[in-house]
Amino acid sequence: MKACIMCGGEGTRLRPLTFERPKPCIPITNRPSIVHLVTHLTNLGFTDIIITVGYLGNKIQKALGDGSLYGATITYVPEKIKLGTAGSVKNAEKYLNDAPFLVIGGDHVTDLNLHEFYREHMNSTAIISIGLINIEDPREFGIAELDASLRISRFHEKPSPGEIFSNLASTGIYVCDPMIFEFIPKDRKFDFAKDLFPLLMEDGYQLNGWITRGNWNDVGSPAMLRAAEKWKLQENATTCMTGTLNVKNAYITGPVWFGEDITLGVGSRIIGPIFIGSGVIIDDNVIIGPYTSIGENVLIKSNAKIFSSSIYNGVIVGANTTISGSIIDIDTVIGDNCSVGHNTVIGPRSVLRNNVIVHSGTRLWPEVIVPEKAIVKEHILNENFDTRCEGS
Secondary structure, eight states: OOOEEOOOOOGGTTTTTTTSSSSSSSTTEEHHHHHHHHHHHEEEEOOEEEEEOOOTOOOOOHHHSSSSTTOOEEEEEOOOSOOOOHHHHHHTTGGTTTOOEEETTTTTTTTTOOHHHHHHHHHHSSSSEEEEEOOOTTTSSEEEOTTTBBBEEEEESSSGGGGGGOOOOEEEEEEGGGGGGGGGGGGOOOOOIIIIHHHHHHHHHEEEEEEOOOOOOOOOSSHHHHHHHHHHHOOOOOESSSSEESSSSSEEESOOEEEEEEEEEEEEEEEEEEEEOOTEOTTTTOOOSSSEEOOOOOOTTTTOOEEEEEEOOTOOOOOOOOEEOOOOOOEEOOOOOOOEOOEEETTOOEOOOOTTTTOTOEEOTTOOOOOOOOOOOBBBBOTTTTOOOOOO
């Protein structure tokens, strides 16, 4: 079975995490998120994978290679100009025109049974089947209305409050018949939800819905990224060690995944589910709470407290510092006695001096230096980097 993974977006809504990596390469439990996706697809039998690449596409190729490590064959199709979702798939038509195929975003993290989805489509007469999920607030999604045969009778992209007729939101995962290529213009921006679906429905073609059961996240914001990592951590049911764990008079409550050469200081407490990468040093009397992921070669100094956060490679966390529900990018240095509030994102190679307070919901751009005793209440940008954080 074939799958087409779309990886063309810049990920501006996830800045500062996407200045130096594409969205699909943001780490989740210290692996690029697209590795989780490809592993899931191949386990379901989608072993012929076509990936459309644009922004920093070379890093996606470096992360996945030819796919042999995952039991897949991967073909990369570069997108020289922005073509939209349907346009990017049209750009890969020559690899997809011989049988129905799955389409999925490269920033998706999911455990949905997409083989069942594919099979349901093959048993129908629909030209496209759309994966749908129940969601409380569907305003940022396309919504669909179904009849009893699961045929879509109405579809509306990003409805305003008075236009919400359903809470069945599109996951952006489709199974498509190659016939769709007849309706997608070449070398022009064209989207599935905005352009192709209305066109097909107007012409009387059948679109079906498939109501999902399970976990799905399109990692479109820092909060969604943290939510995806939380349920990936929940998948670990047992404690696992791959190398040396140097520990004395500390407390470990699993499940915890330990990398190689970990040092855990006296009186420290680890409460899983937690992922800890190789080369991590945790000093005395540190507490690390559930749903935390720590990258490689991280130093966490004494009496620090970390709860439900993502700490990337090479970070230093100072003594008596507290981090809650936040994402700290690579090689950042956080001083002593700091407080980093919930839903904060700190860009790579930033420096927080001692006694800094960062309020919830703020973002710090790469290589920012925050002076001692500062109170950060709003985003701190760096003029050497683009300042936009809205869009794709």
